[in-house]
Amino acid sequence: MSEGKDRGGFYDTGWQPAGDVHRDEDGRPHDHPGLQEDVVLGVRASRALAMHELLVEKDVIGGHEVDDAIELWSTRVPSNGATLVAKAWSDPEFKARLLEHPKETVVESGFVPEHNADIIVLENTSTVQHMVVCTLCSCYPTALLGPPPDWYKSFSYRSRAVTEPRAVMSEFGLELEEDVEVRVVDSNSELRFLVLPRRPAGTEGWSEERLAALVTRDSMIGVSAPLSPDAVQN
Amino acid sequence: MPELLFSPGDRVLVRDETPPHHHRTPWYVKARRGIVLEFIGMYLDSETRAHGGSGLPELPMYRVEFDQTELWPEYAESPSDKLWVDLYEHWLERA
Numbered sequence: 001m002s003e004g005k006d007r008g009g010f011y012d013t014g015w016q017p018a019g020d021v022h023r024d025e026d027g028r029p030h031d032h033p034g035l036q037e038d039v040v041l042g043v044r045a046s047r048a049l050a051m052h053e054l055l056v057e058k059d060v061i062g063g064h065e066v067d068d069a070i071e072l073w074s075t076r077v078p079s080n081g082a083t084l085v086a087k088a089w090s091d092p093e094f095k096a097r098l099l100e101h102p103k104e105t106v107v108e109s110g111f112v113p114e115h116n117a118d119i120i121v122l123e124n125t126s127t128v129q130h131m132v133v134c135t136l137c138s139c140y141p142t143a144l145l146g147p148p149p150d151w152y153k154s155f156s157y158r159s160r161a162v163t164e165p166r167a168v169m170s171e172f173g174l175e176l177e178e179d180v181e182v183r184v185v186d187s188n189s190e191l192r193f194l195v196l197p198r199r200p201a202g203t204e205g206w207s208e209e210r211l212a213a214l215v216t217r218d219s220m221i222g223v224s225a226p227l228s229p230d231a232v233q234n
Numbered sequence: 235m236p237e238l239l240f241s242p243g244d245r246v247l248v249r250d251e252t253p254p255h256h257h258r259t260p261w262y263v264k265a266r267r268g269i270v271l272e273f274i275g276m277y278l279d280s281e282t283r284a285h286g287g288s289g290l291p292e293l294p295m296y297r298v299e300f301d302q303t304e305l306w307p308e309y310a311e312s313p314s315d316k317l318w319v320d321l322y323e324h325w326l327e328r329a
Contacts, residue, residue: 118275135260162262166311178312184302186319188258189295190277 073147080111081144081194082215086208089199098196099123106144113143113192122185123196124222129180130195131169131222133161134187141192145217152221162186172224185222195222202229235276238294239323244270246298247329248321256284259325263317267329268300274320281322294323 041049055061084106088095098105102121106113113119119141122130134140135158140148151157160168165184166176176182187193197219203211206229213232218224240246250265258280274297278289302315309315 135262136258162317163306163309164311165315179314182302182312182315183299184315184317186260186317188260189280189320191274191320 076114076142076144077146078144078217078220079212080146081141081217081220082212083208084109084111084144084194085196085215085220086212088196089203089211090208095196102194111143113141117141117143118191119144119194120191121194121196122183122222124198126198127180128183129169129174129176129222130183130185130193131161131165132185132187132193132195133158135159135162136188139187139189139192141194143192144194145220149217169223172218174224195220197222197226200226200228236294238273240270240273240296240326240328242270242272245329246270246296246326248298249325249327253281255281257281259321260319262305263298263300263319263321266300266304268298268304270326271297271299271318277322279322295320296323296326298326 052066056063084098087109088098094105098121102119103113106119122132124130132140133152138148138153140152142148157168162184165182169176169182185193197215199211200214203214210232214227214229216224216226219226245267246269247267248259248263248265252261252264274295276292277295279287279291279293280289283289297318298321300317300319301313302309302311302317303313305317
């Protein structure tokens with residue numbers, strides 16, 4: 001977070017209440033330069049703002065914590081996982097270490113597992129397809145894939161992923177041969193799973209950067225395959 | 235490190251219990267038979283942690299594999315399909 005950034009940065013998105021008075025951690029009111037005075041807050045935004053101010057006032061959180069959390073979340077994106085996958089495709093030693101010591105390798109690569117969670121990397125092969133679900137809630141490797149998509153948290157996915165995984169994959173565009181074993185992994189405990197998809201044919205000699213562009217979020221959840229080389233030509 | 239009750243390859247049956255407190259054992263594996271793939275480590279007990287407890291002592295957790303046809307008698311996609319889930323030792327008994 002840059003010095004001098006306004007403490008109310010979270011709210012500098014155009015939904016400030018007109019005439020609202022914000023307070024610093026010491027309780028003194030402070031200004032919000034650049035506020036749009038004419039924006040009317042919706043119910044949820046008003047509630048969030050009120051809760052934020054109360055939490056700061058009661059010393060439950062510091063004035064920067066919401067901004068810091070937003071900053072942290074902005075670093076959790078699917079390209080983190082894609083970087084690891086592309087490196088594993090390119091470097092057999094790295095791949096072996098990623099599969100054998102996943103958490104250490106993830107940390108060495110500069111990523112911070114949420115809640116210090118353990119991470120397991122599941123390798124798809126020509127005979128095995130892994131697919132991750134959390135039937136109890138929405139456990140997900142957010143440090144590597146960002147926040148889970150809404151469908152991952154839906155009741156429909158959480159129930160159908162375990163009862164008819166191939167039908168679900170088919171809806172994502174992945175048709176598997178019957179002799180490929182499907183392993184649905186229910187991520188309901190303290191571990192987070194990342195699927196290492198198969199490297200697409202026709203990518204021999206590609207740089208890690210080009211390869212990473214083929215690695216979609218959904219392919220690292222295991223519901224679909226990476227993009228084909230044609231998809232990113234030119 | 236306590237003595238582990240199960241080793242890879244052991245056939246296990248998941249206890250068919252519904253305690254009133256939070257637990258992570260999905261209903262669909264209860265009373266089903268699977269195979270221990272591996273001991274994955276000692277983990278805080280989420281069942282006490284969810285209710286204000288410390289979660290200590292840590293408990294052994296295993297990755298258990300089930301045939302999809304064992305979980306869902308009508309499963310029609312492919313007889314070789316599997317499901318993996320991590321379960322605390324106290325949910326397992328020898329099958």
